Amino acid sequence: MRRQLEGSRAIAETVACCRPGVIPAYPITPQTHIVEALGTMVRKGQLAPCRFLTVESEFAAMSAAIGASLTGSRAYTATSSQGLLYMTEAVFNAAGLGAPIVMTVANRAIGAPINIWNDQSDSMALRDSGWIQLHAPDNQAAADLHVLAFRLAEELSVPVMVCVDGFVLTHAFEPIDVPEQEIVDAVLPPYRPRQVLDPDDPVTIGAMVGPEAFTEVRYLADRRLRSAPPAFERIAAEFAEAVGAPQRRARCVQDYRATGADTVVVALGSVTGTLRDVVDSIDGVGVLTITMYRPFPAEEIRAVLVGARRIVVLERALAPGASGIVTSDVRSALAGLDVPVQTVIAGLGGRPIGAASLRELLARPGLEDVTFLDLREDVIDRELGRETVREPIAERDGEAAVESAGERAGA
Amino acid sequence: MPAQSVKFYQVGSRAVGNRLLDAELRTEQSSAERRNSITSGHRACQGCGEALGARYVLDTAERVTGGRLVTVNATGCLEVFSTPYPESAWQVPWLHSLFANTASVASGVAAALEAQGRTDVRVLAQGGDGGTVDIGFACLSGMFERGDDVLFVCYDNEAYMNTGVQRSGATPAYARTATTEAVGPIPGSRPGQGKDLPRIAMAHEIPYVATATVAELRDLEAKVERAMSMRGPRYLHVLVPCPLGWGSAPAETVHLARLAQRSGLFPVFEAEHGEVTSVLPIRDRIPVEEYLRPQRRYAHLFADPPRTDLIERIQQIADRNVARYHLDPHEIPHEEGA
Ligand SMILES: Cc1ncc(C[n+]2csc(CCOP(=O)(O)OP(=O)(O)O)c2C)c(N)n1
Ligand code: SF4
Ligand SMILES: [Mg+2]
Numbered sequence: 001m002r003r004q005l006e007g008s009r010a011i012a013e014t015v016a017c018c019r020p021g022v023i024p025a026y027p028i029t030p031q032t033h034i035v036e037a038l039g040t041m042v043r044k045g046q047l048a049p050c051r052f053l054t055v056e057s058e059f060a061a062m063s064a065a066i067g068a069s070l071t072g073s074r075a076y077t078a079t080s081s082q083g084l085l086y087m088t089e090a091v092f093n094a095a096g097l098g099a100p101i102v103m104t105v106a107n108r109a110i111g112a113p114i115n116i117w118n119d120q121s122d123s124m125a126l127r128d129s130g131w132i133q134l135h136a137p138d139n140q141a142a143a144d145l146h147v148l149a150f151r152l153a154e155e156l157s158v159p160v161m162v163c164v165d166g167f168v169l170t171h172a173f174e175p176i177d178v179p180e181q182e183i184v185d186a187v188l189p190p191y192r193p194r195q196v197l198d199p200d201d202p203v204t205i206g207a208m209v210g211p212e213a214f215t216e217v218r219y220l221a222d223r224r225l226r227s228a229p230p231a232f233e234r235i236a237a238e239f240a241e242a243v244g245a246p247q248r249r250a251r252c253v254q255d256y257r258a259t260g261a262d263t264v265v266v267a268l269g270s271v272t273g274t275l276r277d278v279v280d281s282i283d284g285v286g287v288l289t290i291t292m293y294r295p296f297p298a299e300e301i302r303a304v305l306v307g308a309r310r311i312v313v314l315e316r317a318l319a320p321g322a323s324g325i326v327t328s329d330v331r332s333a334l335a336g337l338d339v340p341v342q343t344v345i346a347g348l349g350g351r352p353i354g355a356a357s358l359r360e361l362l363a364r365p366g367l368e369d370v371t372f373l374d375l376r377e378d379v380i381d382r383e384l385g386r387e388t389v390r391e392p393i394a395e396r397d398g399e400a401a402v403e404s405a406g407e408r409a410g411a
Numbered sequence: 412m413p414a415q416s417v418k419f420y421q422v423g424s425r426a427v428g429n430r431l432l433d434a435e436l437r438t439e440q441s442s443a444e445r446r447n448s449i450t451s452g453h454r455a456c457q458g459c460g461e462a463l464g465a466r467y468v469l470d471t472a473e474r475v476t477g478g479r480l481v482t483v484n485a486t487g488c489l490e491v492f493s494t495p496y497p498e499s500a501w502q503v504p505w506l507h508s509l510f511a512n513t514a515s516v517a518s519g520v521a522a523a524l525e526a527q528g529r530t531d532v533r534v535l536a537q538g539g540d541g542g543t544v545d546i547g548f549a550c551l552s553g554m555f556e557r558g559d560d561v562l563f564v565c566y567d568n569e570a571y572m573n574t575g576v577q578r579s580g581a582t583p584a585y586a587r588t589a590t591t592e593a594v595g596p597i598p599g600s601r602p603g604q605g606k607d608l609p610r611i612a613m614a615h616e617i618p619y620v621a622t623a624t625v626a627e628l629r630d631l632e633a634k635v636e637r638a639m640s641m642r643g644p645r646y647l648h649v650l651v652p653c654p655l656g657w658g659s660a661p662a663e664t665v666h667l668a669r670l671a672q673r674s675g676l677f678p679v680f681e682a683e684h685g686e687v688t689s690v691l692p693i694r695d696r697i698p699v700e701e702y703l704r705p706q707r708r709y710a711h712l713f714a715d716p717p718r719t720d721l722i723e724r725i726q727q728i729a730d731r732n733v734a735r736y737h738l739d740p741h742e743i744p745h746e747e748g749a
Contacts, residue, residue: 022522022523022526024522049527051522051523051525051526053519053522053557055557056549056550056552057549057550059511059512059549060512060515060518060549060553061515063508063516063518063550064515064516064522065519066508066512066516067483067506067508067515067516067518067519067520067521067522067523068520068523068526069519069523070506070520071481071523071524071527072523072527073522073523073526089511090508090512093509097508197481197504197505197506197520199478199480199503199504199532202501202502202503202504202505204499204505205505205507206507207507208490208495208496208507209496210495212496
């Protein structure tokens with residue numbers, strides 16, 4: 001049944017239906033509503049016997065999730081931005097240990113300058129941590145993806161990050177259908193860990209591996225991660241059938257009038273809706289939404305983009321000094337094809353991505369390799385102007401050094 | 412299999428040997444039935460106090476829990492020497508995640524066991540002094556404060572040994588390490604109290620805090636047993652000499668641990684809910700010099716000319732411990748209001 005719900009609330013209720021065993025949580029905007037709601041449910045006994053841990057940091061949150069997961073409990077946590085970076089070491093570790101944790105990342109910019117608003121710099125920074133990364137295009141998908149995430153994580157023994165644009169989705173009220181308990185139970189069997197701490201069968205987990213086998217360990221992890229796309233498609237189909245809503249069937253990549261289009265805009269996350277509206281009124285332009293960003297579904301993407309004459313990648317993050325992160329992935333997926341791939345950096349630190357700007361952008365006759373959408377040239381010019389009149393720091397240092405040397409000489 | 416009369420007994424000049432005791436009073440280590448939680452063949456240095464301490468602690472914990480124990484281990488010597496792939500010395504369920512997060516991982520394990528109703532299985536977390544007092548401190552304090560049901564054991568060899576003997580927050584004053592070389596006007600580690608983690612743990616008013624050394628085997632085993640008889644966060648801090656880092660003879664490990672205790676530099680006590688409940692009195696105190704001299708990490712104090720001023724400062728630290736914990740059995744009890 002569809003109800004008017006905040007995105008965070010729908011995610012929390014869906015996670016609750018997944019019967020988590022342990023939820024370690026630490027507050028950070030815009031993720032807080034999710035864990036607050038879960039904490040209250042645990043308090044009320046609605047999730048018994050689930051344990052909710054108020055830990056002292058995100059690093060502890062991910063670490064406790066690792067401990068719980070490897071002790072045989074379904075573990076869930078959520079974070080954003082600085083919190084994700086703060087737990088980075090444990091994020092990589094969870095993947096290395098094969099702990100099938102599910103974590104929501106309410107995407108938010110990374111400081112400095114500190115900024116609580118949405119972009120995807122946080123999850124992008126951890127794209128190579130060995131986790132499966134799913135990006136929700138809308139709030140219904142944000143809820144549904146959590147069920148798929150637990151099932152996928154546990155089938156493959158790999159952790160899954162569900163990335164949801166902060167505020168844009170987490171704080172938006174929309175009609176959302178939280179999947180019913182029976183449906184979730186049918187799709188998601190009880191957690192059977194691949195490795196577990198158990199006195200009846202003692203195992204050593206997390207041993208040290210040297211040069212003689214480390215490459216093989218990494219090779220196998222890569223191989224396992226690469227098996228995710230078909231598994232995801234299968235589980236998503238099963239889930240869509242269980243909820244009786246074919247339109248809710250998630251895919252690794254979603255093709256909206258993209259196959260055969262002249263220009264295809266590639267994007268991740270909540271900008272999908274705006275983009276689809278925009279291309280509806282432009283001939284020959286389609287949208288390709290990447291839901292599974294890691295492992296990177298290169299084959300699926302190439303299959304859609306193979307006939308396009310121009311590809312525009314809309315990036316909600318910036319790799320300083322190297323521009324577009326998703327662009328590089330898309331380019332490598334298209335190796336050998338003679339097609340321009342242009343980067344549009346948009347929506348950084350919460351700047352809205354408006355339909356008018358997108359329409360204007362797509363109508364431009366020539367697009368540079370890298371374009372910053374809605375860049376405020378006046379601010380840039382003013383700042384650059386001030387920098388040229390500022391005294392270079394090296395000279396000031398030199399003067400000071402001469403002065404103090406003089407003082408010393410005189411003393 | 413009938414128990415052999417004596418396999419292993421407490422060593423050291425002043426110890427009462429096991430062979431003089433009734434079988435049921437003997438230490439776990441002297442029992443043919445001991446669990447060998449960390450079995451032989453691991454890669455620790457000869458005379459490694461940490462290997463010794465871990466075996467003592469875990470064998471006892473295994474016995475008193477009836478083998479219903481899972482362990483979480485920090486990065487450090489203990490982890491590295493015990494699990495070179497594809498081998499493992501561990502006979503207990505054992506998880507290593509990272510250097511800093513051991514207490515949090517253990518909190519997660521305890522939460523999972525509770526959620527699953529498997530409260531018969533107990534959790535023991537362990538790490539070195541660096542993993543405990545420095546990088547793992549926030550996680551440990553959180554575990555204490557939340558009241559999680561974990562025994563955390565710190566094997567204190569007073570430096571970052573696994574990376575080649577660098578100073579940690581537990582390195583004692585004037586000890587030479589690779590990052591506090593014995594050069595300059597104040598050689599070795601900076602003077603001060605370091606991070607006194609047992610007292611910081613006590614400030615959390617957790618059910619149980621204890622210190623011990625690998626020299627007093629019976630005392631150490633009794634403390635593990637006491638700790639495992641309780642629930643909630645518990646902390647055990649064990650002094651474990653490291654021949655490599657301390658520059659001491661491998662055969663001197665147990666002896667040095669005893670000298671540390673007898674000098675007053677390492678006070679051995681128990682505390683419950685923030686209050687000291689018992690101490691190991693020092694009946695035959697030695698000057699700190701006797702403990703410092705056999706260790707190469709203090710060699711600069713005994714050079715020519717000797718740094719008697721610094722030795723005196725160390726003596727003051729020992730004196731302060733003796734007074735604070737009332738370690739002198741001949742001390743005249745302080746009368747209230749007198
Ligand atoms: C985050 C992080 N920083 C640094 C290290 C390097 N490192 C590994 S073991 C170790 C020293 C461990 O010292 P301690 O905890 O005292 O244990 P010991 O080896 O002395 O028993 C260090 C610094 C690491 N593994 N992880
Ligand atoms: S360096 Fe010290 S702590 Fe590490 S194995 Fe050797 S003796 Fe043990
Ligand atoms: Mg150490």
